[in-house]
Structure formats: structure tokens, C-alpha cells
Amino acid sequence: MKKIIVLSLSLLLGAGLFAQNLEALDALMKKGNYAEAKAGIDKITADPKNADKANVWYYKATVYNNYSNDSTLAAAIAFDLKTEALEAYKKTQLLDKLDVYLKMDSYRPYLYVYSGFYNLGANQFNKKDFEGAYKSFNKALEVKDFILSKKYEYADQKLNVIDTALLMNAGAAAINAKNEAGAVGAYKKLADANVTGPDYENVYLYLSGYYNGKKDDANLQTVLAKGKANYPKNNYWNEIEMDKLTNGGDKGAMFAKYEELYVKNPSNFANDYNYAVELYNSIYGKDAKNTDPAAKEKLTAVLKSAMAVDTSKDATMLLTNHLFNYAADYSTSAAAIKSIKPEDIKKKKALTALANAKMDEVIPFAEVMVKHYQEKPPVKSSQKINYKNSLDYLSDIYNVKNNPKKAAEYDKIREGIKF
DSSP states (O other): OOOOOOOOSGGGOSSSTTHHHHHHHHHHHHTTOHHHHHHHHHHHHTSGGGTTOHHHHHHHHHHHHHHHTOTTSOHHHHHHHHHHHHHHHHHHHHHOTTOHHHHTTTTHHHHHHHHHHHHHHHHHHHTTOHHHHHHHHHHHHHHHHHHHHTTOOBTTBOOOSSOHHHHHHHHHHHHHTTOHHHHHHHHHHHHHTTOOSGGGHHHHHHHHHHHHHTTOHHHHHHHHHHHHHHOTTOTHHHHHHHHHHHHHSOHHHHHHHHHHHHHHOTTOHHHHHHHHHHHHHHHHSTTOOOOOHHHHHHHHHHHHHHHTTOSSSHHHHHHHHHHHHHHHHHHHHHHTOOOOOHHHHHHHHHHHHHHHHHHHHHHHHHHHHHHHHHHSOOOSHHHHHHHHHHHHHHHHHHHHTTOHHHHHHHHHHHHTSOO
């Protein structure tokens, strides 16, 4: 927050055409009667004869700026007054060839306008007027840039080319106001200046999400590189890269990236589970083309890694589905062998053994899911389907194992549930 300064006109009073009027305005200002002072200066500026007089514009700017700090004014009115004060100060310099009026106070009026917009924005933000706050913060940035462009300096306050606090405030206000362009504009200045630290991580997160959504690959890669370099522990950068690869159509590159991340950190549930889903779909999905046996073993390993850090049982259910399908594939292959040649009989026997072994693997995971849904009855349709499938798997497996009594137990549970 910046200190608000009330400017006085008294230093400029003296003999002249406006002396009496200015004395009256100054008296009103000292009493805090800013509205009356504004009415007085408006009357003076309304006279066409005063349109090109630098002192008139200076007086207008000073009155307007002081009045804009009146806490009883609506924020929108205060904003307009500050804006008019800023333009009036600039008009003063345009007309004042010797630059006397602004120079006599070391150009501090501009600093006061800057501080005024800053404070106004903070007040608006606190009142949840986010669009208004963004406009005020953005205007403060504009005044700051103007001051720096003029090379005005102040002994008690240094203005920086990159005003990190003000840019963060402007970005936060814009986000809350759902002003995407405003947020990107503020945050991009921080990212371009390579501003880093714990408080600025969200800058790179926001920009990465924005550029990824806009498919702006050039800017995305720049921001991702900075994000990964300065905040390496955040997995979001990898998620963005995976999203691009997933949507890009290059499955080989996508799986290579998943494997790279899996090897680096097999305890990252999000990566493990997403990797497993993609593998599962490539093996068992509608357009499945992955017939590599190693892919099934990889899927098992990745899902077990995901289960170790899973609190949702999603990985357990997917592993249950996978192992049952794995067993079914072996059974189907065995059933397809009709030949009675010794070598074919041997092969069929081996495939049947593999199918039985996989069914044995299914049982403990399917039982975990049944117990889970017995303790937490399913609500969503997807949960109900998972519960039903788990019961069906167990029933089918025990029927294959010639244990109809055990299979009947799961059939009975399933019959008592409304799906």
C-alpha cells in the first residue's frame, strides 16, 4: 500500500487573474471540501479562454487527484477522477514549455497518482470487485511505466521496471475476474523477466495451462522450460507434456515419455495410473492393436506401483480387470486349439495352466474390491459396474475351478444388489 499525499495549491497563489479563485479553492481543499473545489475548478476550465493555460490544467489535476482520495466516493468515480488528474498533469506539461509546475515538486504528483491507483486497486480487491481492481492495478502499472520512461526519480521511493507485487496483484485480480487476457498479460511480464521464488510458481503454472489450451507451442515450451528449471518438484510440467503427446497422436512418443517418468518416480500415482490406462486401452480397448506380451507384464507392474499409493481403489479395479482379461486371453487361445497332435495337446495344456494361474492372481484383488464396496456401498454407476464385475469374476473363476458352492456365494451377493 502506498501513502496518499494531499496536494496544496497555496505555493502557487499570488497576484494574478486567478488569485482569488485559487485562494478559495485552496481554502476548500484544506477543509476537505473536495467536491466544492472540483465544482470551482470545473467552472474555470469550462471557459474556453482558459483551455491553453498550463496553470489551469495543473490546478485541475491537483484538485481532481485530491478529491479522488475521498473514501466516500464510489470506486468507479475515484478511478475516473484519478484518470482525469493524470491526463491533466500531462496536459500541464504539454502547455508549460518550461515545465515549471511539475518540476517544482520534483514530478511527485505522478507518484501520488501511481500510489492512488495502487491503493484503490487494493481496496477494490478486498471488496471482491476484481474487475475494478484489475483496472486500477493496471492503471498503476501504466503510470509507473510513464514515470520510468520520463526518468523521474524520487529519493524516498524507487520504482522498478518489473513491479513484482503490482503485477502479481493485477494477475490475481484478473484471474478472479475471469479476465484471461489480463492475467496472461501481467504474468507474462513476470515470466519474461525470469522472476522466480516460492511466491511466483503459480505464474508459470497458469501460463503453461493457458498456452497448452491455446496450442501455442512456442510460448508453452518457453514457459515449461522455466517452470521445470525453477520448480522441478512440481509434476504439472510433466502432465502438460503428457497431455500434448496424448493428444498429438504419436503413441510411441507418448509411451516412451510415460516410461521415462515411471522409471524416474514409480510412486507418482497420477503418472502410473494414466500410464496404465493408456496401456490397458492399447491391449484391450475397442481399437486395440498391442499384442506384445511384454505390454501385459508392464501393465501389471505399473498398476501394482499405482496401488501402493492409491487411496481410491481405481488402480486395484483396473488390475482386477486386466488380470481377468489376461486369463481369458489364455483360455481363448487354449480353446482355439482343436488338434490332437501331441505338440498341440502340450501347448493347450500349457495355456490352460497359464489361464488358471492368472485366475488365481485375480482372486485376491477381486475380493478386495468386493469388501470395499460392502463397506462403502457404490453410489455412482461406474462404481456399481465395478462391484458387479468383481462378483462376476469371482463366480466365473470358481465355476472354472469346479467349486460351484463358492461361486454360488458370490452369485447370491450379486442377486441381493440393485444395479
